[in-house]
Structures are given as structure tokens and as C-alpha cells.
Amino acid sequence: MKRNNIFEIVKNNTNLKSDIVRLQSIIFKEKCLEYGNYKDYTIADYIDDKLFYQWEQRHHCVDLNDFLNTMMFSETYKNAKELDAKSIVIVLELYYNLWNLAQIQLLNHNNVKWFGNFYLVETILKDCLSQINHSAYFYDEYEMVLIIEDKPEITAVAEIADDDLALEIIKYNHHTLKGDIESKKSILLKLGSELEPKRKDIKSINKELEDNIFYMLNNLNLRHNNRSKKDKNYKEYIAKMRKAKLEEWYDELYQEMLLAFLLLDDKDRQTRISELRDKINNSTQK
Numbered sequence: 638m639k640r641n642n643i644f645e646i647v648k649n650n651t652n653l654k655s656d657i658v659r660l661q662s663i664i665f666k667e668k669c670l671e672y673g674n675y676k677d678y679t680i681a682d683y684i685d686d687k688l689f690y691q692w693e694q695r696h697h698c699v700d701l702n703d704f705l706n707t708m709m710f711s712e713t714y715k716n717a718k719e720l721d722a723k724s725i726v727i728v729l730e731l732y733y734n735l736w737n738l739a740q741i742q743l744l745n746h747n748n749v750k751w752f753g754n755f756y757l758v759e760t761i762l763k764d765c766l767s768q769i770n771h772s773a774y775f776y777d778e779y780e781m782v783l784i785i786e787d788k789p790e791i792t793a794v795a796e797i798a799d800d801d802l803a804l805e806i807i808k809y810n811h812h813t814l815k816g817d818i819e820s821k822k823s824i825l826l827k828l829g830s831e832l833e834p835k836r837k838d839i840k841s842i843n844k845e846l847e848d849n850i851f852y853m854l855n856n857l858n859l860r861h862n863n864r865s866k867k868d869k870n871y872k873e874y875i876a877k878m879r880k881a882k883l884e885e886w887y888d889e890l891y892q893e894m895l896l897a898f899l900l901l902d903d904k905d906r907q908t909r910i911s912e913l914r915d916k917i918n919n920s921t922q923k
Contacts, residue, residue: 653720653725653765653768653769654718654719654720656761656764656765657714657717657718657725657728657729657765658718659761660729660732660758660761660762660765661714661732663680663754663757663758664679664680664681664732664735664736664758665679665680665681666679667679667753667754668753669751669752669753669754669755670683670739670743670749670750670751670752670755671749671750671751671752672687672748672749673748674748680735680736680739680755680758681701681735683739683742684701684735684738684739685700685701685702687742688738688739688742689701689704692738692780693779693780693781694734694779694780694781708727708731710728710731713727713728714728722769723812725765725769726769726771726784726812727812729762729765729766729771729784730782730783730784732758732762733762733773733782733784734781734782736758736759736762737775737777737782738780739755740759741777766784770786770787771784771785771786771787772784772785772787772792774795774807776800776804778800779804783807783808783811785807785810785811786810788810790892790895790896790899791806791807791810791895793895793899794806794895794898794899795807797898797899797902798898802827802828802831805824805827805828806824806828806895808820808824809821809824809825809891816881816884818880818883818884818887821884821887821888821891822858822859822887824891825854825859825887825890825891825894826854826859826860828891828894829850829851829854829859829860829894832850832894832897832898835897835901836851838901838904839897839900839901842900842901842904843897843900846893846896846897846900847897849893850890850893850894850897853886853889853890853893854890855870856870856872856875857875857883857886857887857890858875858883859887863875863876864876
């Protein structure tokens with residue numbers, strides 16, 4: 638029997654479409670922000686008028702409308718209302734980024750106040766993400782929110798890593814990187830550099846895991862050019878491998894690296910527990 642995917646289940650059993658339309662109305666049509674006690678704004682208009690020009694993620698866009706056109710929002714929004722999986726994630730990610738930019742202003746500036754449905758936006762967004770098994774990750778330092786499919790191993794590693802490394806771990810699983818083998822390669826190299834000084838520790842925990850990670854780093858056209866016959870590290874099998882297949886192996890390496898980070902964290906935990914046991918036992922013997 639064919640199993641429905643999560644978006645088919647959502648389509649048949651929830652009002653996700655209504656929530657997407659509802660969010661669009663609140664963010665772009667309803668006034669729910671007050672600036673300086675004399676002007677009311679929609680969330681979108683406030684971003685455009687007060688924040689967009691200094692937003693780190695604006696890239697070359699001159700205003701919010703330019704940004705929306707560049708990301709082909711109208712077509713994406715139309716597809717999201719038809720419950721197209723990728724379009725839903727993109728639209729919700731946009732909504733979350735706009736709302737979060739305004740939210741940061743509310744928290745940091747007394748001359749900005751909210752009213753009406755401003756915080757209802759966050760509630761609806763969380764409910765929508767829960768329905769499609771995704772979560773929002775906030776990186777205020779970079780002025781961005783990323784929407785990522787819920788995977789326990791990714792969340793677990795991101796929570797124990799420092800902020801910069803956590804961002805790389807989250808970005809690898811972002812929908813925009815599917816098929817972008819060069820970006821994935823760059824992230825894997827950063828993760829490899831982080832694990833390299835801990836190689837002996839990984840080996841002491843799981844020798845096969847350590848061997849696999851660094852073998853793949855050295856032989857999957859990551860650290861070395863394994864696809865050029867002129868290079869001493871040439872591997873014919875890798876040179877003939879299709880990029881889609883190579884990306885699959887990159888994804889496998891990513892999972893192995895996540896496991897290594899978790900095992901290293903657990904080793905530190907076991908050391909702390911051992912120290913605790915010693916202290917308890919020593920105090921009992923006195």
C-alpha cells in the first residue's frame with residue numbers, strides 16, 4: 638500500500654492553506670506595529686521603511702518589493718497555496734524572517750510597539766512548521782531565520798556546537814543546498830577541519846568511524862582533486878562518478894560527521910560522570 642507523504646497528509650487533514658493565506662494578510666495588510674506614537678505600520682511596510690536598507694541579508698535588492706520579485710514570491714506563494722512542499726517552506730521562511738526582524742526591533746527599541754495580531758504570526762508559524770515536521774533556527778547575528786526539516790541528530794549536534802559551526806551544520810540540510818555540491822563540499826571541509834584535531838579521540842571511541850570519515854575526506858574530491866588525471870590523488874572511480882551520486886556520498890559523510898560530534902560530546906560527559914563518581918566515593922570513605 639502506497640504511503641502518503643507528510644504534505645499529502647497535511648493537504649487532506651489540515652487547513653495549512655488557510656494559515657498561509659492568513660499569514661500573508663497579517664504581514665502585508667494588517668497594521669500591527671506602532672512607531673513613535675504617531676504612525677502605524679504593517680509588518681512588511683515597517684521592514685521596508687525602517688529596516689530593509691540595513692538588513693544584512695538584502696544582498697543587492699533595493700527594497701522589499703525588489704527582494705520579493707527576486708525570489709519570485711508571487712509564483713512561490715501561489716504554489717504554496719496548492720500545498721507544494723518546497724514552496725511552503727520558502728514562504729514560511731520569508732514570513733519568519735520578516736516577523737523576526739520586526740520582533741528584534743520591538744525588544745531593543747522603546748519607540749516601537751505592537752498591537753493586534755503581531756504575536757499571532759509567531760503562533761501560526763510554529764503550528765505550520767509543526768504540521769510539516771520542520772523547525773525554525775534563529776541566527777540574529779546574521780539577521781536570518783532558516784527553516785529546516787526536523788532531524789534529531791542535526792538538532793542534537795547544533796545544540797552542542799559553537800554558533801558558527803552550528804550554522805554550517807544547519808545550512809547543510811537547508812533545501813536550497815540540494816544539488817549544490819560545491820556549497821556542501823565547503824561545509825564538509827569546515828566540519829572536517831573541526832574534527833581533525835580530535836581524530837585520536839574519535840579513533841579511541843570508534844576506530845571504523847574515524848577511518849571512514851577521513852578516508853572519505855581524502856578520496857571524495859574534497860581535500861584533494863580526485864577527478865583530474867593530472868593530479869597525484871586521481872581516483873578513476875570518483876572521476877567517473879555522476880555528481881548526483883557524489884552528492885549522496887557527501888550526505889553520508891555529513892551523517893558520519895554528526896555521529897562523531899555526538900560521540901565526542903558523550904565522551905566528555907562520561908569523563909565528568911566518572912569524576913563525579915570518584916568524588917562521591919571518596920567522600921563516603923572519609
